[in-house]
Amino acid sequence: xxxxDISIRAAGDYYEEVADTxxxxxxxxxxxxxxxxxxxxxxxxxxxxxxxxxxxGATLPPETAVYLTSRRGDLEVTIEVMQExxxxxxxxxxxxxxxxxxxxxxxxxxxxFELHGRSCFVGGGSFGFETALDLxxxxxxxxxxxxxxxxxxxxxxxxxxxxxxxxxxAPDAAVAEASHWLWxxxxxxxxxxGSVGGVEFFTSxxxxxxxxxxxxxGADSTAFSQGxxxxxGEAAAIRRELGLRKAFNYRAGRGYYDCLSGALVSAFxxxxxxxxxxxxxxxxxxxxxxxxxxxxx
Amino acid sequence: xxxxxxxxxxxHTRLGRGVKANIxxxxxxxxxxxxxxxxxxxxxxxxxxxxxxxAPLEDVEQRLWRVIxxxxxxALEAAGLTEAQRRETVLLLGSSSVDIAxxxxxxxxxxxxxxxxxxxxxxxxLGEMADRxxxxxxxxxxxxxxxxxxxxxxxxxxxxxxxxKSGRAKFxxxxxxxxxxxxxxxxxxGLALLAPNGMRPFDKGRGGIVLGEGCSAxxxxxxxxxxxxxxxxxxxxxDIFGMSTANPDGTTVSGVIKMALExxxxxxxxxxxxxxxxxxxxxxxxxxxxxxxxxxxxxxxLCALKPFIGHTFGACGLxxxxxxxxxxxxxxxxxAPGICAEPSDLDITLAQAPQPIEPGVxxxxxxxxxxxxxxxxxxxxxx
Numbered sequence: 001x002x003x004x005d006i007s008i009r010a011a012g013d014y015y016e017e018v019a020d021t022x023x024x025x026x027x028x029x030x031x032x033x034x035x036x037x038x039x040x041x042x043x044x045x046x047x048x049x050x051x052x053x054x055x056x057g058a059t060l061p062p063e064t065a066v067y068l069t070s071r072r073g074d075l076e077v078t079i080e081v082m083q084e085x086x087x088x089x090x091x092x093x094x095x096x097x098x099x100x101x102x103x104x105x106x107x108x109x110x111x112x113f114e115l116h117g118r119s120c121f122v123g124g125g126s127f128g129f130e131t132a133l134d135l136x137x138x139x140x141x142x143x144x145x146x147x148x149x150x151x152x153x154x155x156x157x158x159x160x161x162x163x164x165x166x167x168x169x170a171p172d173a174a175v176a177e178a179s180h181w182l183w184x185x186x187x188x189x190x191x192x193x194g195s196v197g198g199v200e201f202f203t204s205x206x207x208x209x210x211x212x213x214x215x216x217x218g219a220d221s222t223a224f225s226q227g228x229x230x231x232x233g234e235a236a237a238i239r240r241e242l243g244l245r246k247a248f249n250y251r252a253g254r255g256y257y258d259c260l261s262g263a264l265v266s267a268f269x270x271x272x273x274x275x276x277x278x279x280x281x282x283x284x285x286x287x288x289x290x291x292x293x294x295x296x297x
Numbered sequence: 298x299x300x301x302x303x304x305x306x307x308x309h310t311r312l313g314r315g316v317k318a319n320i321x322x323x324x325x326x327x328x329x330x331x332x333x334x335x336x337x338x339x340x341x342x343x344x345x346x347x348x349x350x351x352a353p354l355e356d357v358e359q360r361l362w363r364v365i366x367x368x369x370x371x372a373l374e375a376a377g378l379t380e381a382q383r384r385e386t387v388l389l390l391g392s393s394s395v396d397i398a399x400x401x402x403x404x405x406x407x408x409x410x411x412x413x414x415x416x417x418x419x420x421x422x423l424g425e426m427a428d429r430x431x432x433x434x435x436x437x438x439x440x441x442x443x444x445x446x447x448x449x450x451x452x453x454x455x456x457x458x459x460x461x462k463s464g465r466a467k468f469x470x471x472x473x474x475x476x477x478x479x480x481x482x483x484x485x486x487g488l489a490l491l492a493p494n495g496m497r498p499f500d501k502g503r504g505g506i507v508l509g510e511g512c513s514a515x516x517x518x519x520x521x522x523x524x525x526x527x528x529x530x531x532x533x534x535x536d537i538f539g540m541s542t543a544n545p546d547g548t549t550v551s552g553v554i555k556m557a558l559e560x561x562x563x564x565x566x567x568x569x570x571x572x573x574x575x576x577x578x579x580x581x582x583x584x585x586x587x588x589x590x591x592x593x594x595x596x597x598x599l600c601a602l603k604p605f606i607g608h609t610f611g612a613c614g615l616x617x618x619x620x621x622x623x624x625x626x627x628x629x630x631x632x633a634p635g636i637c638a639e640p641s642d643l644d645i646t647l648a649q650a651p652q653p654i655e656p657g658v659x660x661x662x663x664x665x666x667x668x669x670x671x672x673x674x675x676x677x678x679x680x
Contacts, residue, residue: 066535070423071422071423075417078397078417079415079416082401082404082416082480083416085479086416087408090337090338091337092480094484097483098488098666099540100484101393101446101665101666101667102446103446103665103667103669104666106535106667107667110537110668115537116535116536116537117534117535118533118534119533119535119667120445121444121445122442122443123424123442123444124423125424125427125440127439128424131440134439135456138460138463142463144560162418165418166415166417166418166421201438203384203437258422285428287431289437289439
């Protein structure tokens with residue numbers, strides 16, 4: 001762990017492939033959080049389930065910040081409000097309208113854990129989880145935030161065939177819902193699962209390679225991990241350039257959802273990953289930008 | 298201490314197109330809200346609005362983009378960024394509704410063609426607008442779409458400042474974007490929070506909000522071009538009292554104000570003026586007034602800018618910051634003609650004409666749905 005690293009105290013995930021109709025989550029949210037949560041939709045329920053699985057029985061410091069991202073936000077409530085309004089001619093129900101704000105899930109997570117720290121929702125494009133984690137690290141390194149929950153939520157909507165169209169997926173593509181969370185602490189926690197070394201964005205492989213060289217992780221002990229929007233050919237070229245022989249594939253067998261990067265850290269820390277002590281995750285966007293996440297055991 | 302400075306701005310609101318036109322208009326009378334009829338089923342519901350100056354509410358699918366393009370261009374040109382510097386610029390977009398107005402228009406068009414049309418089939422990614430802005434202006438840095446309701450663009454500025462100060466970015470283009478959309482209009486109508494006769498924050502006649510439109514842009518970076526205004530400190534906290542209401546006892550409001558003062562190394566007595574959030578709703582104005590009094594035994598002069606431009610939601614952070622700092626650069630503190638001329642039930646008085654003021658340290662407060670509370674401390678003096 002280098003001086004700039006931020007400790008990972010805990011990680012937790014909800015992941016479920018959706019074969020037909022997205023599942024009712026009310027029982028699960030009660031089981032995982034320990035209390036029934038009323039008058040919220042599945043997006044917020046997913047957030048609570050993922051965050052509660054991450055935190056487990058621990059008590060978060062009340063000043064813990066919440067950073068949340070999603071590429072499409074609460075699609076379910078937004079679609080419902082738009083259909084009721086424009087197709088059916090009914091005004092939005094007050095609670096549905098209030099819950100259309102993107103940061104509603106941040107509020108419910110904060111309320112569940114009785115947190116009053118910073119609260120941020122970042123709408124993601126190709127780099128949703130990377131940007132949320134980046135902002136958390138920025139504020140933790142600046143000493144503004146000591147403890148943070150960083151998460152992502154992606155929801156599937158019914159009917160699934162339309163959901164696939166909305167996401168520009170093939171008609172038979174496997175689709176999933178997920179909620180991935182990390183609990184980070186700025187101090188060096190003795191019982192930390194690992195650490196996050198950094199998030200960076202590059203427009204050239206040369207700059208990325210130079211940055212990697214400064215990170216103090218050996219190419220032999222670092223696994224390369226290909227992000228969901230990084231093409232195979234480009235991934236191979238980057239891996240060659242950086243001399244990374246080990247690879248960590250956390251994407252295999254998963255259905256599609258937008259914020260797959262959110263699954264990386266937790267999956268790496270729970271895996272053998274070919275004996276690698278660090279993972280370098282590289283994602284790309286259509287404009288050729290690269291987003292890099294570095295995590296260590 | 299490293300600082301990032303406000304290098305150039307762009308603004309388009311009800312008051313005008315361009316920063317100069319907006320600031321000029323703040324020496325005049327308050328604009329009168331327009332009441333438009335928002336279609337709902339077979340009928341209509343009235344909604345008071347302050348639409349963008351000289352930008353009719355038509356061609357909604359493209360209207361927002363034209364406004365953004367003009368405002369971003371104004372800020373980048375005012376900051377004098379070269380093409381090479383633009384490639385080193387990160388983008389932070391603050392918005393609550395992002396491009397939902399375009400999504401509504403696309404869905405309505407779809408329903409006219411086919412009763413079985415579905416919403417959000419074409420543009421459901423929250424990052425699309427940032428991608429488009431970045432490509433149009435050749436910004437190669439990272440982009441962040443901050444969506445924290447009414448604090449969105451204020452928080453975007455906070456992160457931009459942190460990115461520049463940390464050395465992660467040389468320049469940041471911060472934008473606040475909010476245009477009229479039917480969901481928001483009818484949502485606030487359903488909450489009985491619309492005030493057809495204008496916003497009267499802290500006034501005994503306060504009765505809610507007027508929907509505002511606004512788009513703003515601010516380039517921040519290392520000091521140049523004689524720039525003096527900078528963000529001295531800030532705070533953001535989550536108030537879990539309620540999704541849509543600040544704790545009326547004022548404790549959460551005072552908490553974020555105190556933290557911003559501490560973060561900026563400023564004593565309460567050093568604040569020369571406060572730009573209040575001032576939504577003119579009964580409970581939120583009460584909470585804000587109570588919170589300010591817990592920190593400031595003697596309130597500094599106060600202004601509330603929503604009567605000029607309406608409530609511009611996620612864009613109000615940057616819109617109101619540019620209005621305030623623009624007027625302060627001319628040596629005046631804003632007025633609110635006709636509002637709180639006498640002490641209100643909240644014991645607050647607002648100036649009735651712009652007041653001459655020296656450079657100093659100023660606070661801007663914002664409180665949003667989801668309990669998102671942000672306080673900024675800006676200054677045009679060093680120290």
